[in-house]
Amino acid sequence: MTLPAALATATTLARLVRSAPIAGWRAWHAEGIDQTWEPGRIVSSQRFALQSATRKYNLCFGGNRTGKTEWLRALCVAYALGSDHPAIVLWGHLNQIDLTQIPRGPGEVWCVAPDFATSVKVHRRQIDRLLGPGDKDWWGMDAESEARVRIKVPGYESEAVIVFKANKQGREAFQASSLRAVFLDEEGSEAVFEECEQRVGDQAGRLFLAMSPLKGLTWVHRRFVETIDPEAFTYHLVRWDNPFYPHAEKLRDKQRAERDPGWADARIRGLFVVQKGRIYTTFSRSTHVVPAYPIPPTWPRHRGIDFGTSPGNPHVCTWAAERPDGQIVVYRHYRREEQTIKYHAEQMLKLQEPSEVIVSTWCDPEDPGKILSLRRDHPIGGDVRKGDNRIDDGIDEVKQALLPMADGQPGIVFFYLPELAPLFVEFDGYQWAEGREKPREGQNDHGLDTIRYIVRGIRRRRRGIAVG
Numbered sequence: 001m002t003l004p005a006a007l008a009t010a011t012t013l014a015r016l017v018r019s020a021p022i023a024g025w026r027a028w029h030a031e032g033i034d035q036t037w038e039p040g041r042i043v044s045s046q047r048f049a050l051q052s053a054t055r056k057y058n059l060c061f062g063g064n065r066t067g068k069t070e071w072l073r074a075l076c077v078a079y080a081l082g083s084d085h086p087a088i089v090l091w092g093h094l095n096q097i098d099l100t101q102i103p104r105g106p107g108e109v110w111c112v113a114p115d116f117a118t119s120v121k122v123h124r125r126q127i128d129r130l131l132g133p134g135d136k137d138w139w140g141m142d143a144e145s146e147a148r149v150r151i152k153v154p155g156y157e158s159e160a161v162i163v164f165k166a167n168k169q170g171r172e173a174f175q176a177s178s179l180r181a182v183f184l185d186e187e188g189s190e191a192v193f194e195e196c197e198q199r200v201g202d203q204a205g206r207l208f209l210a211m212s213p214l215k216g217l218t219w220v221h222r223r224f225v226e227t228i229d230p231e232a233f234t235y236h237l238v239r240w241d242n243p244f245y246p247h248a249e250k251l252r253d254k255q256r257a258e259r260d261p262g263w264a265d266a267r268i269r270g271l272f273v274v275q276k277g278r279i280y281t282t283f284s285r286s287t288h289v290v291p292a293y294p295i296p297p298t299w300p301r302h303r304g305i306d307f308g309t310s311p312g313n314p315h316v317c318t319w320a321a322e323r324p325d326g327q328i329v330v331y332r333h334y335r336r337e338e339q340t341i342k343y344h345a346e347q348m349l350k351l352q353e354p355s356e357v358i359v360s361t362w363c364d365p366e367d368p369g370k371i372l373s374l375r376r377d378h379p380i381g382g383d384v385r386k387g388d389n390r391i392d393d394g395i396d397e398v399k400q401a402l403l404p405m406a407d408g409q410p411g412i413v414f415f416y417l418p419e420l421a422p423l424f425v426e427f428d429g430y431q432w433a434e435g436r437e438k439p440r441e442g443q444n445d446h447g448l449d450t451i452r453y454i455v456r457g458i459r460r461r462r463r464g465i466a467v468g
């Protein structure tokens with residue numbers, strides 16, 4: 001991308017940055033593999049998040065202090081001023097942004113904070129600073145109520161307008177405007193988000209949401225993480241990669257992350273996990289989910305089965321192998337609603353290699369009829385028996401398996417395969433009921449049940465205790 005000749009001398013550039021500092025704002029960027037904090041991880045880039053935010057929905061997830069709000073404010077100013085504003089031309093050049101993605105000329109946008117105090121604290125002064133000392137008119141900059149700034153843009157009669165709103169205002173306050181973009185900082189209510197969708201509808205505009213997922217598996221998770229929406233761009237900024245975050249703090253974070261991977265998932269990586277009463281706090285995708293590889297034929301293989309007994313309850317089968325050092329490797333997952341036990345037996349066999357030998361299959365003990373059927377009428381090979389369904393003990397054993405073994409490797413890992421994704425969602429979201437005596441009723445835990453049967457089965461087998 002080359003700069004127009006009119007901008008290309010050093011003095012003009014310096015003057016431009018002084019008059020509108022957005023012109024000189026740069027996103028942080030690095031490429032490659034992390035060598036320091038989580039060796040082997042692909043590093044995140046704020047610039048990539050900026051360049052790729054060209055869909056209808058643009059979601060920048062991230063841990064705390066990663067630079068999400070910086071990302072949001074820069075885009076907010078660019079969309080308000082328009083892609084042909086000289087300051088935005090330079091900004092686009094420095095950050096290698098395809099400016100054809102941003103409308104030309106000034107327009108109106110909204111910048112939405114959770115509440116007005118936050119709007120005052122993290123949006124207004126900072127955006128004012130990016131806009132610079134030029135010709136602009138503020139209304140309510142420091143007031144804990146709605147505020148707006150109108151900015152004169154060279155060559156245009158109309159002005160750029162940024163309105164500062166708060167999610168706390170509720171849906172009604174988000175009606176009756178036509179906008180080119182809305183910028184939402186931190187997760188608010190779905191009702192406000194839906195209203196914002198209406199506001200950008202006329203202009204085929206865009207929505208931008210920057211957030212740390214700290215509220216559990218909410219509507220954002222349902223709409224943009226559980227389902228893949230081709231109109232949405234989602235990205236995770238990771239705190240380790242923010243060069244503006246102090247090194248000494250990163251060292252402290254690293255110690256805590258080692259003790260508490262669930263904390264690191266939420267606060268450092270910005271992953272969705274439930275917070276309150278989460279059962280498997282030590283399950284972390286970055287620790288326990290690994291690339292798939294061929295399982296050597298000598299490793300003992302097992303299955304865990306949960307029978308889907310009513311509509312809406314899937315029949316689930318999970319396959320796991322025992323690595324010679326004792327690590328349990330979960331390598332295949334089958335999940336299907338309705339259908340007969342005969343059908344499931346056929347499908348499970350179809351998924352296996354013809355030469356695959358399964359030693360043990362531990363099944364949901366609540367349905368002895370189906371276990372009998374898998375032994376006698378629709379045999380699936382190996383020793384098929386009741387799993388141990390003592391929930392507390394089973395959960396404890398899965399928790400132990402998630403911890404590092406003597407060599408530092410986790411006691412259980414899961415292959416990174418699309419079919420296993422629903423199981424990871426179950427791990428993230430599984431919660432205790434009030435009082436923490438048992439898991440909350442009505443959760444999706446069919447996959448987790450199969451893991452309980454397998455872990456308990458393998459561990460008891462190793463201790464020489466028969467199960468079933």
Ligand SMILES: Nc1ncnc2c1ncn2[C@@H]1O[C@H](COP(=O)(O)OP(=O)(O)OP(=O)(O)O)[C@@H](O)[C@H]1O
Nearest residue numbers: 026027028063064065066067068069070071244245
């Ligand atoms: N591109 C950048 N240029 C300069 N400073 C940056 C940049 N990106 C991030 N920072 C700095 O990193 C820190 C965190 O940034 P920011 O407030 O945007 O993060 P956040 O993810 O929104 O944090 P929080 O979770 O507290 O909302 C701030 O001090 C910010 O100024």
Ligand SMILES: [Mg+2]
Nearest residue numbers: 068069070185
């Ligand atoms: Mg922020």
